Amino acid sequence: MFFLHVHGEVMETVCGNKIEKQFEKGEIIISEGDEIRDFTYLKSGLVKLSRKGIDGKDQIISFAKPFDFVSLLSVFSSATYNYTVTALEVTTICMIQMDELKDIAMRNGEFTMGLMIHMSEATDKIILNNLEIRRKNLKGRVAFVILYFAKYIYAQNRFELPISRREIAEYIGMTTENVIRAMSEFRKDEILRFNGKEIEIVNEKLLISIADYG
Amino acid sequence: MFFLHVHGEVMETVCGNKIEKQFEKGEIIISEGDEIRDFTYLKSGLVKLSRKGIDGKDQIISFAKPFDFVSLLSVFSSATYNYTVTALEVTTICMIQMDELKDIAMRNGEFTMGLMIHMSEATDKIILNNLEIRRKNLKGRVAFVILYFAKYIYAQNRFELPISRREIAEYIGMTTENVIRAMSEFRKDEILRFNGKEIEIVNEKLLISIADYG
């Protein structure tokens, strides 16, 4: 391992006295096609990154939690965003102007290095998650997503699912109906329990083995 | 657009007097699990990046052509490679030691910026290609891959396909048999013509509309 891991620190130092904005659940933070003016990162909350297809159907690219960058794909190589960012919970973002960031980056190799490491980690995760999802069948994919939220986002087996069945479908590339069917079966098999928006993993072992493809 | 596009130049300057290695078609350049010692980029040739699943089946992540980095995913955030790089044609790579790169990067913000832009573009392309592929059906995916090689890799409608049907399948996430079937149909419908390893796009318009999903 050659380089330090830099998580919140890099942006925290830069972002200390920069612009902050807050968004309500459901609000759009960035729209596909918007000009890229600022470099944005997530201070608190949860967002989804998505894009619209020719057919009008949405695809969810990934989710981002605190300290993740929202400015990810194409932020340095494109003039406009090619994806939409939507708040899934009350979310605070922190923004720094692109040319300001550029000035800092040009002068400070160490900072830029940290930035690069962080961005690289984030995109890696997106790619690896996509590859993982792709090799699973319907149930495996649904199980994977639920475990993703339980382990990675909330770190507990009981939580309020921040997305709808349709959004799960958009993320894993299946239809809404089939996602619902899979989840219903998990309920019937007493792997999951639902209580309104709340979801509880009852049989974690089995859920994991389904996600690992059983 | 705030930052310059930096393609080969950045690495060319660094790489001018660094180690070069040549590989024959089929040779493995980097193996999953290898320690990351060097930062590697492609000087000439063509490679595939792939990884092995639990079930032993390979997944192809992407292809890389000259000036693409081979060190991509996890190169800054992991101690070992989590993918394998294999030469599809005679390939020359250029390597620079990681700590040497780090030294340069720390001292030169502009260089690091260029590196970051280039890496970010590369990973973006991987993600967007994956999303594109995912929203197509079998024929659309196969058409997409053939157009990818024709347009992006070889820039001509007649070329020697550098990968097998099985590898196409591993890239687009379908079975080998179905890839063969799709290609056979393209041949029967006089969209493609085969001649040994050579492939020719006869009806480009139709192939494009199939790729765009028709």
Added chain:
DNA sequence: ATCACTCGCTGATAATTATCATACCTTTGC
């Protein structure tokens, strides 16, 4: 030269997933 192996190819059948239709419940706007 022969064996083992991979590739390209095709067919039959099974499994998986999508589509269409319908229903009920909740939320939202007026």
Added chain:
DNA sequence: GCAAAGGTATGATAATTATCAGCGAGTGAT
């Protein structure tokens, strides 16, 4: 309060894709 819209749910059927089986051609190794 009521209508409209979206979310969850389920069933029947169609479409898509995977699996299994088999074959000939080519390639590499011994």
